[in-house]
Amino acid sequence: MDLNVQLEKKSPPNNSQADLHIHTTYSDGVLSPREILEKSVDAGLSAIAITDHDHIGALSEACELSTHYGVEVITGVEFSVSVNGRENHILGYYIDPDNARLTKALTFFREQRLKRAEKMISKLHTLQIPLSMDSVLHYAKHGAVGRPHIAQALVDGGYVETYYEAFTRYIGADCPAYESKYTLSPQEAIELIADAGGLSFLAHPGKSARNGDILELIKLGLDGIETIHPKHSESQILYYRSLIVNHYLLECGGSDYHGVTPIEESHFGSFTVPYDLISEMKQRLFQKR
Numbered sequence: 001m002d003l004n005v006q007l008e009k010k011s012p013p014n015n016s017q018a019d020l021h022i023h024t025t026y027s028d029g030v031l032s033p034r035e036i037l038e039k040s041v042d043a044g045l046s047a048i049a050i051t052d053h054d055h056i057g058a059l060s061e062a063c064e065l066s067t068h069y070g071v072e073v074i075t076g077v078e079f080s081v082s083v084n085g086r087e088n089h090i091l092g093y094y095i096d097p098d099n100a101r102l103t104k105a106l107t108f109f110r111e112q113r114l115k116r117a118e119k120m121i122s123k124l125h126t127l128q129i130p131l132s133m134d135s136v137l138h139y140a141k142h143g144a145v146g147r148p149h150i151a152q153a154l155v156d157g158g159y160v161e162t163y164y165e166a167f168t169r170y171i172g173a174d175c176p177a178y179e180s181k182y183t184l185s186p187q188e189a190i191e192l193i194a195d196a197g198g199l200s201f202l203a204h205p206g207k208s209a210r211n212g213d214i215l216e217l218i219k220l221g222l223d224g225i226e227t228i229h230p231k232h233s234e235s236q237i238l239y240y241r242s243l244i245v246n247h248y249l250l251e252c253g254g255s256d257y258h259g260v261t262p263i264e265e266s267h268f269g270s271f272t273v274p275y276d277l278i279s280e281m282k283q284r285l286f287q288k289r
């Protein structure tokens with residue numbers, strides 16, 4: 001995939017909006033890349049970034065369909081990292097999906113996700129819940145298996161009433177079937193993204209990052225921070241914007257859409273950022289070359 005083609009896309013008219021944080025069936029989202037593009041047209045978006053967890057499988061299809069739907073697609077990914085013992089997420093934008101180091105690392109992460117799911121299923125077995133790996137993989141169509149897939153299989157098998165109950169009774173942190181996730185160091189994630197020609201952003205800091213963690217990540221070479229996110233308050237957004245200005249960073253934002261809960265439907269098309277932020281990303285990438 002030629003990154004120059006992505007970078008040379010002409011800017012759409014003023015007031016165009018973009019959603020830079022979307023998941024598909026390639027990780028824990030429920031819609032295919034085509035369905036996401038259809039939804040983006042309906043929501044009037046000019047550009048989107050697909051940012052699946054540890055997976056870039058949706059990118060080639062989404063990029064191919066981009067012209068047909070008239071929605072610019074930015075190649076993205078979302079990594080989990082451990083910062084001072086807390087899980088945080090880092091988004092990579094404008095990554096080259098053919099980058100050898102990146103593809104090798106992603107294969108490794110998916111193997112680790114499978115191992116984690118196997119461990120959680122065996123813990124469920126000891127709790128007299130005979131969930132099968134196949135029933136979980138049925139939901140993880142493209143291999144980036146995660147807890148949402150186990151939750152879905154638990155609901156489907158009639159072991160819990162709701163997805164929420166699956167997390168609060170069995171697979172949430174501190175619950176009896178929980179198993180911790182393999183995580184990268186933030187340095188490794190930032191380097192992987194940079195090696196693949198991309199820009200790294202701290203995702204939804206309001207969900208998990210302490211303010212001190214953010215400053216540490218900035219020192220490690222973070223390119224930007226996600227400000228607009230359904231979990232962020234107005235005061236958090238203002239604080240992240242002040243960091244962005246003070247540290248010469250970029251800004252991104254989006255709905256973090258998975259399509260799993262009804263509330264997320266109202267988020268799609270509502271948590272957007274102006275296209276200008278994409279123009280700034282492109283400018284930064286040209287400067288780095």
Ligand SMILES: [Zn+2]
Pocket residue numbers: 078089203204
């Ligand atoms: Zn995340």
Ligand SMILES: [Zn+2]
Pocket residue numbers: 021023051078256
């Ligand atoms: Zn996400």
